[in-house]
Amino acid sequence: MEKDIATASIKIGISSCLLGEKVRFDGGHKHAPFITDTMGKLFTLVGVCPEVGCGLSTPREAMRLEGDPAAPRLMTIKTRQDLTEQMLAFCRERVCELEKEELCGFIFKKNSPSSGLFRVKVYNRGVPLESGRGLFADAIVRHFPLLPVEEEGRLCDVAIREEFIERVLTCRRRMDRIKVVSPPAP
Numbered sequence: 001m002e003k004d005i006a007t008a009s010i011k012i013g014i015s016s017c018l019l020g021e022k023v024r025f026d027g028g029h030k031h032a033p034f035i036t037d038t039m040g041k042l043f044t045l046v047g048v049c050p051e052v053g054c055g056l057s058t059p060r061e062a063m064r065l066e067g068d069p070a071a072p073r074l075m076t077i078k079t080r081q082d083l084t085e086q087m088l089a090f091c092r093e094r095v096c097e098l099e100k101e102e103l104c105g106f107i108f109k110k111n112s113p114s115s116g117l118f119r120v121k122v123y124n125r126g127v128p129l130e131s132g133r134g135l136f137a138d139a140i141v142r143h144f145p146l147l148p149v150e151e152e153g154r155l156c157d158v159a160i161r162e163e164f165i166e167r168v169l170t171c172r173r174r175m176d177r178i179k180v181v182s183p184p185a186p
Contacts, residue, residue: 015109016047023049027059050114050136054090065122069131091139105168110151
């Protein structure tokens with residue numbers, strides 16, 4: 001199935017590991033064929049791996065969020081290295097770069113300390129609380145408050161997937177209307 005001419009130019013961001021790229025902490029991937037086989041046929045998928053993007057190697061030590069769920073720290077588990085500022089610097093730079101991509105949606109990897117969108121565990125005094133959001137996902141949501149976002153696991157639900165696709169298409173229509181109403185300055 002070829003991309004529909006009407007949707008082929010619509011871009012959505014996606015966690016690179018979901019595309020099958022071997023960027024995870026263990027050197028593996030989490031390829032999500034149901035996403036690449038459905039969304040990939042409709043839209044152009046723009047992969048982002050925050051960990052690799054901020055300079056971490058593959059494979060690398062596992063990390064988790066710790067501390068205050070409203071402002072968690074990104075910590076390696078064994079060596080206790082605080083990578084928060086390194087990740088936040090990447091987030092600030094990458095969200096500005098993504099403005100140029102004109103993304104109409106983003107699909108995040110669930111449970112990731114960088115890309116998890118909902119219920120990411122934040123550890124406080126060794127006790128995991130499911131009340132946080134990954135640092136990169138949070139940066140995207142804050143920078144692009146109207147951007148349709150979803151986690152890959154929830155897209156297994158046909159109704160949620162169809163609603164996400166409709167929100168992506170609506171986002172593209174809104175962006176196109178803004179371009180028509182406000183043409184670029186000479």
